[in-house]
Amino acid sequence: MSQEATRRPGYLVKRVQQAFRQASDELLRPIGLSMAQYAVLAALAESPGASSAELARQCFVTRQSLRDVLTGLKTAELVAVAEEASTGRARPVRLTATGEARLKEAHRVVDDIEERMLAGMPESERRRLAELLSICAENLTP
Amino acid sequence: MSQEATRRPGYLVKRVQQAFRQASDELLRPIGLSMAQYAVLAALAESPGASSAELARQCFVTRQSLRDVLTGLKTAELVAVAEEASTGRARPVRLTATGEARLKEAHRVVDDIEERMLAGMPESERRRLAELLSICAENLTP
């Protein structure tokens, strides 16, 4: 290896994501959410009435993983799953009023962390970073 | 929110890391390693004889988490933990010959994935990406 491991993009992406996740978990805990739960609530806000499988695709996890998270959200009464399937076996999931309120709180917290992460970076570089990461994501998603 | 969620750096970092992790896990499975195990072996190659707690810091996880991974690596005989503590309670961990060979295989696989992730990106942009991610990592690490 010609370059040091800590300079490689693969390592750095993992590093940043881990730090971001840890900071988020720490600041979300006081309001009673985990990073995974926040991701599901956010996806649900963009796609009201989506099925569990659709949410899993949006969050890039398996349906089985999403089920674990959804169980917690249901018992916390932040989401509600319809009793009847809309089509096939897919049952639409929706945010409750409590869920929407909690999501707004969480948005503020996560926005703050993102701002902290990008501190001292001008708008042009932020866009550049987003563009480069988008390319990486597309390259890895066949 | 003024911008779409899928354009935000925080979201993109998570997205890229998840795709990278999944691609790595998929291609590392045939050679019998997980992403977490690879990270520990790589850290160990850079710091031979490090203690469990030191490795945890290098991998940015808790020593409890690292213990779980180390258990698997020990039973696979890829690493060896000294019987006696060198100083205090810290017991040095070392790669076995099998571990070193396995790590080399894994390096090739992960390098390929990184190359795929950066496909079509000139060297200057790769450096830029690494620089921007370094800033993010430092901003999030107090």
Added chain:
DNA sequence: TCCGCAATGACAGGTTCCTGACAAGGGGCC
């Protein structure tokens, strides 16, 4: 019509990560 197929939901089992808590070793300070 009927059979296969894709999608969905559910369950089992395993791994990796976390928090919280506890005991043991070493170093500095009284």
Added chain:
DNA sequence: GGCCCCTTGTCAGGAACCTGTCATTGCGGA
């Protein structure tokens, strides 16, 4: 020497993710 504090290793328990497997449902082609 004796005491405090930091580090390390360990155990317990829970959250989130995975693979593998199976039953149900709806749709489209033989």
